[in-house]
Amino acid sequence: xxxxxxxxxxxxxxxxxxxxxxxxxxxxxxxxxxxxxxxxxxxxxxxxxxxxxxxxxxxxxxxxxxxxxxxxxxxxxxxxxxxxxxxxxxxxxxxxxxxxxxxxxxxxxxxxxxxxxxxxxxxxxxxxxxxxxxxxxxxxxxxxxxxxxxxxxxxxxxxxxxxxxxxxxxxxxxxxxxxxxxxxxxxxxxxxxxxxxxxxxxxxxxxxxxxxxxxxxxxxxxxxxxxxxxxxxxxxxxxxxxxxxxxxxxxxxxxxxxxxxxxxxxxxxxxxxxxxxxxxxxxxxxxxxxxxxxxxxxxxxxxxxxxxxxxxxxxxxxxxxxxxxxxxxxxxxxxxxxxxxxxxxxxxxxxxxxxxxxxxxxxxxxxxxxxxxxxxxxxxxxxxxxxxxxxxxxxxxxxxxxxxxxxxxxxxxxxxxxxxxxxxxxxxxxxxxxxxxxxxxxxxxxxxxxxxxxxxxxxxxxxxxxxxxxxxxxxxxxxxxxxxxxxxxxxxxxxxxxxxxxxxxxxxxxxxxxxxxxx
Numbered sequence: 119x120x121x122x123x124x125x126x127x128x129x130x131x132x133x134x135x136x137x138x139x140x141x142x143x144x145x146x147x148x149x150x151x152x153x154x155x156x157x158x159x160x161x162x163x164x165x166x167x168x169x170x171x172x173x174x175x176x177x178x179x180x181x182x183x184x185x186x187x188x189x190x191x192x193x194x195x196x197x198x199x200x201x202x203x204x205x206x207x208x209x210x211x212x213x214x215x216x217x218x219x220x221x222x223x224x225x226x227x228x229x230x231x232x233x234x235x236x237x238x239x240x241x242x243x244x245x246x247x248x249x250x251x252x253x254x255x256x257x258x259x260x261x262x263x264x265x266x267x268x269x270x271x272x273x274x275x276x277x278x279x280x281x282x283x284x285x286x287x288x289x290x291x292x293x294x295x296x297x298x299x300x301x302x303x304x305x306x307x308x309x310x311x312x313x314x315x316x317x318x319x320x321x322x323x324x325x326x327x328x329x330x331x332x333x334x335x336x337x338x339x340x341x342x343x344x345x346x347x348x349x350x351x352x353x354x355x356x357x358x359x360x361x362x363x364x365x366x367x368x369x370x371x372x373x374x375x376x377x378x379x380x381x382x383x384x385x386x387x388x389x390x391x392x393x394x395x396x397x398x399x400x401x402x403x404x405x406x407x408x409x410x411x412x413x414x415x416x417x418x419x420x421x422x423x424x425x426x427x428x429x430x431x432x433x434x435x436x437x438x439x440x441x442x443x444x445x446x447x448x449x450x451x452x453x454x455x456x457x458x459x460x461x462x463x464x465x466x467x468x469x470x471x472x473x474x475x476x477x478x479x480x481x482x483x484x485x486x487x488x489x490x491x492x493x494x495x496x497x498x499x500x501x502x503x504x505x506x507x508x509x510x511x512x513x514x515x516x517x518x519x520x521x522x523x524x525x526x527x528x529x530x531x532x533x534x535x536x537x538x539x540x541x542x543x544x545x546x547x548x549x550x551x552x553x554x555x556x557x558x559x560x561x562x563x564x565x566x567x568x569x570x571x572x573x574x575x576x577x578x579x580x581x582x583x584x585x586x587x588x589x590x591x592x593x594x595x596x597x598x599x600x601x602x603x604x605x606x607x608x609x610x611x612x613x614x615x616x617x618x619x620x621x622x623x624x625x626x627x628x629x630x631x632x633x634x635x636x637x
Contacts (some may be wrong), residue, residue, distance in 0.1 A: 152552045153441040156204040158476050162413055165427045170438035172417040173385060175410065175475050176392040177439075178254045178482035180382050183391065185326060185486065186225045186370060187379030195227040195369055198329070200348045203444045204336055205543060207551075213541040213609060214505065217247075217333075217345060217552045218266075218522075219535050220344050224327035224353065226250075228320065229398070231355040232275040235327075238350035239269035242343070245529040245614060248351075250274060250491060252322040253286075253399045255482050257469045257490050259318040262330075264493060264615050270315035276530040277319035278363035279522055283323035284402050289314050322399035323363065324370055328487040332531060332614075335556070357579045364398050373398075385432045389417070390426035397422075406473050439479075443553065446476035453502055456620075460627040465490070495620060499630060508585075509606040515635045516585035516603070521626035522578040523555070523568065530615030531555050534583060539606045546588035546602035553583050559598030583628075584636060585609070592636045 139305040156162055162171045193199045200222045205215035226233065240263065247262030259269045271613035277284045289312055304482045311317060329351065331344050343448035373375050375387050382388050397413065401407050446452065447463065454462045462468075463477060469490030471478040481488055485496065485504040487562040508516055524532045533554035538544045543551045553560060558570035562581045566572040581599065584592060618623040 131521040136529070137597050151516075153437050155445045156438060158442060158446060159327045162416075165417075166438065167436055168413050168417040169427065169432065169435040170442065171431050171475075172392075172414050172419055173344070173435060173439040174443060174479045175414070176388055177479040178395075178486070179330065179392055179395060180257045180388050181253070181482040181486045182253050182324075182326070183374065183379040183382050185223070186324075189223045189225050189373070190379070195225050196231075196233050196353045197224065198327075198348075198351055198353060200224045200345075202345060202348075203341070204333060207543045207545045210542045214537050215543065216533065216535060216541075216610075216612060218531060218554070218612065218614070219330040219332050220341075220348070222327070222329035222331075222348060222351065224329075225370065226325040226327065227321070227370050227592075228274070228276050228323050228325075229369060232273060232358045234354045234356055235261070235272045235274055236350070236352050236354070237267075237269045237272065238347050240331075243529065244533065245330070246347075247330045247489070247493060248272075248327060249326070249330075249487070249493075250318050250320065252402060253326070253395075254322070254402075254471075254478060255323045255486055255488075256402055256471055256478070256630045258284055258320055258402070259316075260490060260493055261286075261316070262493070264527065267315065271313065272316055272318060273311070273314045274318045274320060276323060276363050277321050278400070279360045280319070280357065281362065282319045284319050287317040288321055289316055305340055317547060321402040322367065324395075324399055326487065328629070330489075332529075334590055341611065345464075366398055383390070383435065386424060389419050389581070393419045393421065393423050401473070402470075403473050432471040443476045444481050447475075447480060447502060454479075454621065455469075456497055456627050457623065457628045458629050461500070461502045462491075462495060462497050462621065463502045469493075475478055491504065491616075491621075493614065493629065495616045496614070497611050497627070499611075505610055506610045507606075507608045510585075510587065510603065510632075513635050515587075515590075515633050516630065517633045518583045518585065518628045518630050520581050520583070520628045522580060524613055525619040526555075526613065527615040527617060530613070532611075532613050532616075533612065534601065534611050535605055535610060536585065536601050536607055538604045538607045541608065543621055544588055544602060544604050544607065546592065548597070548600075550600070550602060553599070553601050556597065588633055590635050590637055596636055 131426060155165050156171060158174065162168050201220050204217050206213050220485050235248065239249055245312050247260055247307055249257050250259040252258055262443055331347060336341050366373060371379060375381055375390055382391055402411050409443055418427050452464050452467060454464060456462060466472060467477040468488055496504045498504060510516065526532060531554060533552045535543060535552040555569050560568045560581060562579050583601055584596055584599050585601045585603045586592060592600050613620055
């Protein structure tokens with residue numbers, strides 16, 4: 119099976135090639151055609167192969183540009199754009215939204231300044247996280263209460279300016295000796311490092327934040343509290359004296375074709391953008407920078423523009439790219455089997471990918487700005503692809519039987535969310551779009567409440583979720599366990615702040631079966 123990945127956004131090419139519409143790597147249909155594949159970590163030779171490799175490497179930049187272009191319609195660079203309400207069918211915000219958190223979005227541009235992120239004191243016990251991503255979608259810092267961070271100021275700067283390894287540097291930690299030598303010759307970074315809670319050293323000039331604030335209850339009171347936290351969160355640009363890294367003369371939009379980040383609708387335009395963008399946005403792994411530059415250069419991506427290679431068919435290159443991503447993710451050593459047909463990729467294939475460029479491209483398509491596995495798990499049913507899919511024939515329903523409450527850390531929460539064929543929330547008569555730990559009417563099989571004020575907190579046992587057409591309401595005793603669906607749908611299981619039991623085999627994952635509708 120080939121994924122419609124690289125070709126999906128490029129309509130002019132997608133029409134030329136028949137690819138599977140699947141958005142996941144299925145464990146039961148991992149068959150490949152005669153399309154050649156490349157090993158993404160080996161040397162790459164030949165014009166077709168270097169072009170395919172370059173598609174895989176640069177594809178996250180298409181998603182980044184789309185994210186940035188949309189955010190910058192509403193706010194400038196280095197400014198937080200807040201989502202004030204949970205997603206709904208009338209106002210989904212994004213495809214496959216969660217109904218767990220309020221998002222806030224930022225486009226980082228460190229071309230000419232460092233920035234300081236101010237986070238308020240969030241002391242009411244709710245989950246919160248301010249993850250900082252590089253432009254390729256790698257989590258560089260997860261500033262949140264799960265990692266024991268607190269409110270205060272956090273400096274975000276380019277690691278190449280100060281010759282420090284990308285990542286989070288605790289305030290007061292001595293800088294690397296290379297930085298001290300650089301400082302003596304070129305001056306200081308222009309900031310008092312001890313004044314910050316921590317310092318985020320970003321490997322790229324551009325990046326993003328996708329802030330997550332947990333909604334305990336979708337009430338006016340709780341949302342007002344969240345709005346208070348949002349209003350007290352902000353970014354401030356500060357000058358720097360060291361600029362060892364390359365910097366573009368303008369801001370991020372000056373690097374986009376025709377000044378628009380939303381116009382990268384062909385591989386040629388993507389490659390042209392990459393040629394302008396990559397010099398300022400280097401790989402996080404220093405040791406891979408020469409190899410990446412060499413392959414991109416061999417593919418004609420250099421000197422600020424794309425130089426097409428004679429005789430290279432971009433449609434064929436995209437097929438090779440898709441097949442190579444599929445083979446990488448389908449490799450049995452890259453899959454964790456959780457039981458009852460649920461799967462996860464290995465930890466290095468989620469959140470921060472290092473030199474694993476195949477899964478990085480795949481996640482950019484299916485779940486850009488995913489968190490690392492210590493923050494969130496996204497198990498898939500018979501697939502490792504973030505989203506599980508199903509369809510119901512007339513009179514059929516889907517029944518998931520949970521062995522018990524998912525084991526989570528103190529600030530954790532979980533949800534099973536469902537989406538229509540268009541990847542948006544499904545309108546239904548009870549306005550319910552997910553079931554999880556805030557479902558106060560969810561009941562055990564014996565009838566007691568699983569969660570909520572009337573639940574017995576010391577008891578745990580099996581409970582069921584009925585996924586059934588929104589037009590076929592079940593009897594009243596099933597209403598609290600009913601997740602309204604459409605004939606064709608997808609669903610995402612999210613564990614936030616998961617305990618080890620969710621990956622070490624201790625927790626028994628839900629069973630899933632097709633049944634006759636319960637009406």
